Amino acid sequence: MQDTHVHYVVADEKFLCTEDGKIAFLSHADLARLNFEPDIKHALKSKSSEEDFVVSVAYKEIPGFSWRTLRSLVESVTEEEFQTAGRALQILRWHFDHQYCGRCGKPTEQHARDFAKVCVSCKLDFYPRLSPCIITLVTRGDECLLAWHARSKDEKYSCLAGFIEMGESPEQTLEREVKEEVGVSVANIRYVASQPWPFPGQLMLGYFADYAEGDLTVDGEEIRAAYWYRYDQLPNIPAASTISGRLIRTFVQERQSIRSNNES
Template sequence: MLEIKTVDETPSDEDYVFIFVKENAVVSLRRPPDQFWLRREVEHAFGKIGVGAPLGYWAGTPSYVVEVDSQDLDAMEHLSGSLYSLFGRVPDAVFAAYGRALQMLSWERDHKFCGRCSAITAPTDGGKALACTACGHSAYPRLNPCVIVAVGKGDQLLLATAAGRATGFHSTLAGFIEPGESAEQAVIREVQEEVGISVTNVRYVTSQPWPFPSQLMLGFFADYAEGDIVIDPLEIAHADWYSRNDLPTIPPPQSIAGQLIQRFFDVR
């Protein structure tokens, strides 16, 4: 897996370099996406690149991310695509490395100028922050914490389909944590807002970074307390209680939703 720590050595030809065109990862058609590009290969294919944003170390090798121009892609050699297309197709640690690369690149792209005084920023704190060259205001990568919750009622689980998003899945409920709110409070509020029921016994289970664009999904279990399902039609198309033997199509096991559903039924 990608070891996240400060890269403090001089860039070399043997560094790993993740490449993106805007939000799309660029992979070589000649090998699988978990054989990462070396810096010398990137420079051979795309010309001189900057040092790039440091990501940490993959198997002891310093790793960076750079953006290239779509015009420099060679259709016979390169494939660019959303990270969604890699999800579940590469090992989880490889997907997480691509996810970190995309988030660091997006953050750098969105913070070229100071949000306070609009002067140019430059990397500081070993590349972990961007600091304003005029006023010193520094910006760190922003994560958006979200809760995702498997609500149980006896041996049944609440699953819902989202309004306006044809994922084909029945999934657990999820939503962003509001400023000033605890994760547990967000669970209770989101469930109440989306399906009109109250829950109790909210407990943390696991988490997953989700780089679309920069969520940190915090997974919970909660128990049904009271109320009938009344969906918010702006958020939810359909919601109901399901048993192990009548499950609809659920998200894949690599996703945190899939993991919560699996863990719920593992003990029932």
């Protein structure tokens, strides 16, 4: 019988890729041919009829292949490819981070039914962690507010984002984060879309918000710089496969449509 299983191969949180920079999908026979001995193997619970897997291996140079971080692949993969690869990466992190119980220190084992680890002693369950976050594009007529985040090495301008704290709604987080990071207030908050984000393990809730009042004052810690940009005069922005890139492009399309209707 032909082996139709697909394996994502990861070493030191880097994916095995082909020479042209695409993620390599290996069969069981491919793993054996390349002398990979997986440390761990987990099913991804693919929607397809055949299971896809992620395997963790020891890092080694393989002729004809390269190792690349998922972040470096964001610009070159589709949103679906990015989400599946992100799930693979988060599964491995969950496995290695929860080999022992955080309550009693005893080893954990795979849960009999759920996608979880369970302590062999106190029976505490450990599911893959997911941190909810907001990400928002603040708009003012034909302009949108974009920021260069301190964690970004390249000068790329994106939406504002932040983690939801205990006791907060996403909308309250949005108002707080925008005020803290760039000093302005917002109104008319509306939800747009969401996206899993594997750096390290978030669920990004995407919103639009209208500028209400205040002068731009960056915090200097989370944000390096922030400016208002016209929809047709944008700087370097994130890829369309990201929720930030999608929010910005949706705004651009809306303003182009309004301008076209006004001129016709």
